[in-house]
Ligand SMILES: [Ca+2]
């Protein structure tokens with residue numbers, strides 16, 4: 001009859017363990033129910049994913065309306081500083097959804113240099129500004145322009161079909177038209193080493209740098225109002241502009257960039273941006289936004305995200321004059337989608353620059369992605 005003495009504490013310990021277990025279990029159950037409730041509430045509230053997508057397209061339409069308003073009242077899109085860079089801040093949507101975070105940004109794609117409109121001279125200067133030596137830069141110029149020109153006659157350091165055929169590592173011949181994607185550069189002799197992911201040069205970031213500097217999406221001058229400091233420096237060098245004058249002007253009267261009195265250029269002939277060019281050399285810089293990227297990010301709490309992006313042409317920028325082919329006039333002209341021949345002086349750009357008749361917006365690309373967490 002000694003055992004009962006020890007029985008009570010054992011019972012108590014088991015009871016405490018059970019209570020702790022019950023407490024933990026109930027805590028987990030409460031958390032689970034709350035989570036399910038939240039998710040259900042979301043499905044009920046915004047009818048799920050399709051609703052998120054619908055709101056994203058609402059934001060797109062809203063953004064286009066804001067841009068239209070600026071075009072209507074100001075005639076020209078010069079800089080996001082006009083107020084159109086963040087359309088929801090300028091004019092919020094007419095409704096709100098609890099727990100839904102909406103971010104809309106409009107980025108000027110003409111902040112990048114048009115590779116399809118660049119001249120041979122400008123390409124050499126650009127590559128040199130990237131840190132590639134002059135000899136290599138001229139070789140890259142020759143192989144690039146041989147790849148895109150319509151003839152089969154190699155330049156001094158260039159390469160046409162024969163040079164590619166004798167090289168067993170080459171899978172493709174020159175397309176003899178402007179490249180369609182920047183990735184195509186890796187097939188071009190010279191670029192295949194500088195822009196090859198396996199090479200030292202690639203590791204030094206040349207390809208990534210090039211991708212940041214140039215675009216194939218437009219055929220316009222670079223907008224001095226939206227370029228980043230790195231591209232501004234390069235453009236100043238290429239166009240013979242005075243970087244200090246530009247920065248002083250942009251910083252406003254207090255000479256401090258980023259403050260409320262910052263300015264942007266509205267006149268291509270403004271003193272601060274008068275180019276110093278060799279005879280016959282074209283300027284690369286402008287003051288207008290011709291192509292915009294609208295980025296829309298919607299996040300519903302931590303449950304669901306939707307991303308929508310659209311490339312929008314501003315004004316008559318889709319006009320892209322049908323290029324003439326000075327080197328081999330008998331060959332057919334390239335498809336309409338091919339931008340103007342880089343060698344071809346294009347004074348229509350200069351004329352359209354500063355014109356106030358840009359009044360239409362057209363979506364040329366759209367993509368969306370949905371993420372359910
Ligand atoms: Ca050629």
Ligand SMILES: [Ca+2]
Pocket residue numbers: 145146147148149150151152153160174176
């Ligand atoms: Ca060619």
